[in-house]
Amino acid sequence: MAEPTNRRFLLRTRPEGRVKRSDFELSEQPVPTPAPGEVVLRTRYLSLDPTNRIWMTDVEQYMPPVAIGEVMRGLGIGEVVASASPDHKVGDLFSGLVGWQDYIAVVPKAPGWIQLPSGLPVPLPAMLGALGMTGLTAYFGLMELGKPRAGETVVVSAAAGAVGSVVGQIAKLQGCHVVGIAGGPEKCAFLRELGFDAAIDYKAEGWKAALAAACPRGIDIDFENVGGDIMNTVMARMNLHGRVVLCGLISGYNSDQRPTGPFDTILMKRLRVEGFIILDYLPRAMEGVMQLSQWMMAGKLRHHDTIVDGLEQAPEALNMLFDGKNTGKLLIKVS
Amino acid sequence: MAEPTNRRFLLRTRPEGRVKRSDFELSEQPVPTPAPGEVVLRTRYLSLDPTNRIWMTDVEQYMPPVAIGEVMRGLGIGEVVASASPDHKVGDLFSGLVGWQDYIAVVPKAPGWIQLPSGLPVPLPAMLGALGMTGLTAYFGLMELGKPRAGETVVVSAAAGAVGSVVGQIAKLQGCHVVGIAGGPEKCAFLRELGFDAAIDYKAEGWKAALAAACPRGIDIDFENVGGDIMNTVMARMNLHGRVVLCGLISGYNSDQRPTGPFDTILMKRLRVEGFIILDYLPRAMEGVMQLSQWMMAGKLRHHDTIVDGLEQAPEALNMLFDGKNTGKLLIKVS
The missing domain is CATH 3.90.180.10 (Medium-chain alcohol dehydrogenases, catalytic domain)
Incomplete structure (x- = not known):
């Protein structure tokens, strides 16, 4: 031998x-x-x-x-x-x-x-799958970053894959409405068998409309494994304060132009990118004004502005913001 | 009259x-x-x-x-x-x-x-500026989303603008190393006067290298007001677990193609997008394995795999992931 x-x-x-x-x-x-x-x-x-x-x-x-x-x-x-x-x-x-x-x-x-x-x-392969790194990825990614709440809608891309198939099952255990995106009818049947509420075949005509129909209350969590057009389509349907767990961008991995974009960086560096509009914090406005005033009175914070005279200047003056013509706050003195 | x-x-x-x-x-x-x-x-x-x-x-x-x-x-x-x-x-x-x-x-x-x-x-204009909605935007955006810690590096784009000039000052009050990006030497001089540690003129040749030099320990927080090339340049230099406060995307507001991209959606819907790699959670692996095993033993979580026989198949079998040929976990049975 x-x-x-x-x-x-x-x-x-x-x-x-x-x-x-x-x-x-x-x-x-x-x-x-x-x-x-x-x-x-x-x-x-x-x-x-x-x-x-x-x-x-x-x-x-x-x-x-x-x-x-x-x-x-x-x-x-x-x-x-x-x-x-x-x-x-x-x-x-x-x-x-x-x-x-x-x-x-x-x-x-x-x-x-x-x-x-x-x-x-359990069979040995499960120790590399649902009970291994794959399962841990699904578990911590969904629970720690996604923070699912019962009744929320969770969309998973590459849902029939190793991580996606576990994410969907865990999301169901959290009481979520779970929609998987996968390629082909067999994979979609597999997702339904796993208990997904809906499965969208992204290779089928009209899948974007089907996704919308499967998420009547919008999307609260995107567990993203794919990137590109699939990610953009899911994101466009997300609800206010939704969460995107950026776990993979497989649509780009075979490209030798990568890493091209900011999403590659977000993934590799595990960045947190968060949209901010002050509306959400208006209930706490007084707290902010108090702190800011205190700093200003103590000489630690300066207000600076650029003032344009006359209401009639408003439309053209707005362009100053885009032309970089103002320093500090841009205001119109009306009266 | x-x-x-x-x-x-x-x-x-x-x-x-x-x-x-x-x-x-x-x-x-x-x-x-x-x-x-x-x-x-x-x-x-x-x-x-x-x-x-x-x-x-x-x-x-x-x-x-x-x-x-x-x-x-x-x-x-x-x-x-x-x-x-x-x-x-x-x-x-x-x-x-x-x-x-x-x-x-x-x-x-x-x-x-x-x-x-x-x-x-204070003069009335300050009530629309540093003590108004502008100041609140800077304050809550930086403190609640950016969560600055002393010694961290904060980069602010459109730093000489209404929000940016306040963000930089608040970041200094938190003990951060603060770098502003603005257009032109006058604005950069203004930022230094406000106490910014460095000011980068994005209209000057070599500004990307200057930004890198001004951030020798990388970037922990990007307070983003601009988007596009400026955002991508800042993001590419961010540290692990950095935070991007997406407050504005002014570089795109005059475009009638917008909203074009996912960053517009992130801003408008105040989404949180977070990169995830399981490495960060390995110290908590046991906790995850316990929960996953419990679910599996209770019949609530299924492992599914696609097994290819023979080490020699590894290179070509990897492509199955990209061709969508596997369902569940893809494994090679080696022995």
Whole structure:
């Protein structure tokens, strides 16, 4: 019997558009042996995620991109096949960044490695899915950023995907009206089976009208996995003070022009962008005026204005704001 | 002596691009007399604000647009010149939506009218500026949405404008490093005089590099009044978990294509858009796994996956995510 080898996918070239087999070199090496304190894991399952595509591109992102010549980064589950750690034995299961390879030698106590309990009551793949990073993404993204309240309308894009399918189920558990957007009738049937209140096939004619009809009270939360036209369509139907959980922008990941736009930055840097109109704070106006007056009386805040004389000047004077002709507050002195 | 008349600017046509005098009809009417409970205000000062331009355009916005033939809406300060209200006398001052006209009859107790205290220790224009709606916009926008912490870097666009000049001063009072963006050396000098740590002239060559140099620790808060290229440039330099207070998008208000983009929607609907990457929540992973497991064990949450067999399939299988070929979690079974 041939000696087992460790097959490793090394990133050879940065993909342009879709990923090609030839962007990688499949290199074979001997199976590693564990140094003291290490174990050798044999990969059982590898998780494929949209973010893998980002890691292949040399742009600023939330982790360093994979370097050319390195083993492709990937999350997975590995089983201990050799142990030089007194605390871990053959058969133990770990999840972590096993990479696109058969074997990896790791220090199991290092950060990033999570030992799975033995005798799992669910199939192993669920530990990378609904009970793994995918499930956590859905759970914390929806609960912490979306903050769903019973009766609100939640729209999920890429709803039949790993994260989306869990988001929708959790939103239902919160008592929300849940609408999923997915491509094709089979995926939409799957969403209804999962308990989504409505499923919109974005490949079908008239999907925007169908989305509107499925959200008669507007949209309170957009759990966004896609970006582009789908995101813009959902956003345009959102209610006052709605929340967009920007979790993914898969529509752009195969583009080599990225990151092009502000939404890429919002995602990678986890920015919070919030629309503000003073109307919402008028009930607290007195509190603001008190503080501002106090600062002004203490000489810590200055008022400055540009005053134009005469009501008849109003229309043309308004353009000063757009031409940058005023400093401070622009006013018309009427009388 | 001629009888005084009430000059009123009625919106005649919706402006295209810049506002023209001919977009309005200046109609003269007799000065109104107060009905019982009313007072007649004579406009003293009229506030000109970028949002006035939005009100002239027939698009979905945070208030109804001004109708054709209506008096142009505008905030201002009026002085009582005739009273049929027992509680108000000639000389009392009110701020509210006086409109682009000399006189208006109002019920001073109706919502939206604020009586100014008599014997103001500041000039009247300040009550429309730093101590008025402008100041409140700066104060609540920065404090409630921006949540500045001492030592953080705050960038303000349209910094020499009414709101921006107050935002910068308040940010300094919070102990922040404050950088203003404005057009031209005079405005930049004005910002430095107000105490801004740096002022960037966006009309000068190399302003993007100057902005970077003025923000050596990145940008934590963008108080955004402008949008477009200025916003994108600021956002690209933001730190992890930065906050964008989207208060205005003046660069687009003269465009008749608006509202074009998602940022218009974010502003008008006061949406909160937040980037999310699960890394930030890994310290709380156990909490999430516990909840998800509980739901799964109770039959309330389903895991679903698409499994591809063989490590060698990894590169091509990744494309399934982008082609929509998977339902639920996509995995490679390696061994």
